[in-house]
Amino acid sequence: MAESGAELKREVIDAAARFADTPDLRSVLVTSVLNLEKLEYDLYRGKHHWVPRSQRLFGGQIVGQALVAAARSVTDQLHVHSLHCYFLRAGDPKVPVLYQVDRTRDGRSFCVRSVKAIQHGQPILTCQASFHMSQPSPLEHQFTMPSVPPPDALLTVEELIQRHLSDPNVADVTKQGLNKILAEEVPIEIKPVNPPDFRRHVVMEPKKLFWVRAKGHIGEEDMKLHCCVAAYVSDYSLLPTALLPYPKYRAQFSASLDHAMWFHNTFRADQWMLYECESPWAGGSRGLVQGRMWRQDGVLAVSCAQEGVLRAKNTTQSKL
Ligand SMILES: CC(C)(COP(=O)(O)OP(=O)(O)OC[C@H]1O[C@@H](n2cnc3c(N)ncnc32)[C@H](O)[C@@H]1OP(=O)(O)O)[C@@H](O)C(=O)NCCC(=O)NCCSC(=O)CCCC(=O)O
Structure with missing residues (x-):
């Protein structure tokens, strides 16, 4: 006899839960790093x-x-x-x-x-x-989460790269760079809200939005562990936000100098969070970046800020 839609859905959910509990599917961030x-x-x-x-x-x-x-x-x-x-x-x-x-x-x-x-x-x-x-408090406010498409409606960075690589007009040097990115074992999944400009031709505002989560399962028990995972995740791709207005420049040397975080609410770092990154200032070979991580239900979970050294070179200057 055919199962009802609800029964089928329940079975799929149960199977997914069993799958998620399998030890080898736990996030490498938790099992190792x-x-x-x-x-x-x-x-x-x-x-x-x-x-x-x-x-x-x-x-x-x-x-x-x-x-x-x-x-x-x-x-x-x-x-x-x-x-x-x-x-x-x-x-x-x-x-x-x-x-x-x-x-x-x-x-x-x-x-x-x-x-x-x-x-x-x-x-x-x-x-x-x-x-x-x-401690309970009568004072409670937060900004409103930006309105963006949900993660289910977006492609991962890897999928976007594969799609870009299927274009026969992509230059070899770009292909090599993108294939190197695909080969990296970063334990984080990312879904950009706006597809990245892989060719770096467009002057953009120093702002970006992407959905992010740790690869693998973490489980919900240990909130401190989720904060440690968020600390790992928060440094990824944050500083490059300051380079978005300068497609003609390449960072010859870039490194984060400091990093601050504030944890406002509970969250799960193995579930999609919207990472809103912006750079209010750059100058003197440094750039300031700020980030906010939003839970999918619109709760502000984490804020962070970082300054980095950014020594940039104009890639279009004549080599003569
Ligand atoms: C920031 C520094 C380098 C500062 O140390 P320092 O002794 O003052 O070093 P420095 O003089 O700045 O030299 C560093 C280097 O910069 C060169 N340099 C110096 N001045 C110039 C210039 N005007 N133009 C071009 N290059 C310059 C120097 O020759 C040094 O080069 P060298 O290391 O000798 O090859 C140091 O404190 C440091 O290394 N801190 C650790 C930074 C770090 O490792 N952060 C975490 C990793 S970065 C990250 O994780 C972000 C990832 C973001 C992502 O991609 O998603």
């Missing part, structure tokens, strides 16, 4: 996963791991509400990073941790993270 090894009291060691082509460690990985180390030293009643980091030295992908936690202050409702990320005996990042015991 953010799964720090404890060496000593308040001392941890992290593993690398994806290393950018710059061959310096991805800033989001270092921030995410530093937050894991900080979070391990606070009780379950405390929730991370902000962090402030400086990237002091390029991370070396050939050796692991150690994370040393200082229990800076334990207050009644707030508590602060300072984390030093260390390689070759020197700090590569300092991070201060603050945790708070939830």
Whole structure:
């Protein structure tokens, strides 16, 4: 006998849930990158996963791991509400990073941790993270989420690249660059709201919107873990927002200098969130970028801000 539509739907949902619980489908961010090894009291060691082509460690990985180390030293009643980091030295992908936690202050409702990320005996990042015991408040407001198509209606970056590559007029050098992007194992999925200008011909406003989520399953139990994953995700593709108005320029050297985040509401980093990125200013070989992550139901989950060094070269200048 044919199953009813509702029964069929239920079966599909159950199968998807069983599938999602299978261990090997868990996000590599949870099983490996953010799964720090404890060496000593308040001392941890992290593993690398994806290393950018710059061959310096991805800033989001270092921030995410530093937050894991900080979070391990606070009780379950405390929730991370902000962090402030400086990237002091390029991370070396050939050796692991150690994370040393200082229990800076334990207050009644707030508590602060300072984390030093260390390689070759020197700090590569300092991070201060603050945790708070939830308190009710009559003061509540937020901006309104931008109105954009839902993720189901959009293509992933990989699908957009494949579509672009199927155009026979694409230059070989562009093809090589795009194939390199396809080969990278970034543990994040992205669906741009406006298809990117792969040929970089168009002057654009320093603003972009994309849906983003961690690849794989995380589960809903551990909110602190979702914040650590969001810290990882938040550094990806944020700084390049400052380059959108300058298609004739290529960043010869770019690296994030600092990174700050504020966590406003609960969210799941393995579910689509809208990342709204904008750069209000660039100058003096630096650029400021700000980001907001929205839950699909319109709740503002995370805000972040970052300054980066951007040393740009005009690619259209004569080589004579
Ligand atoms: C920012 C710096 C480099 C600053 O250190 P510093 O000793 O003051 O270094 P520096 O003098 O700036 O030199 C760095 C480099 O820049 C060169 N340079 C210096 N001045 C100029 C110039 N005027 N024009 C062109 N190049 C210049 C220098 O010769 C240095 O080059 P070199 O490293 O020697 O090959 C350092 O603090 C650092 O490396 N911090 C860590 C930054 C980092 O690793 N951030 C995280 C990774 S970036 C990221 O994850 C964003 C990903 C975004 C994405 O793509 O999605």
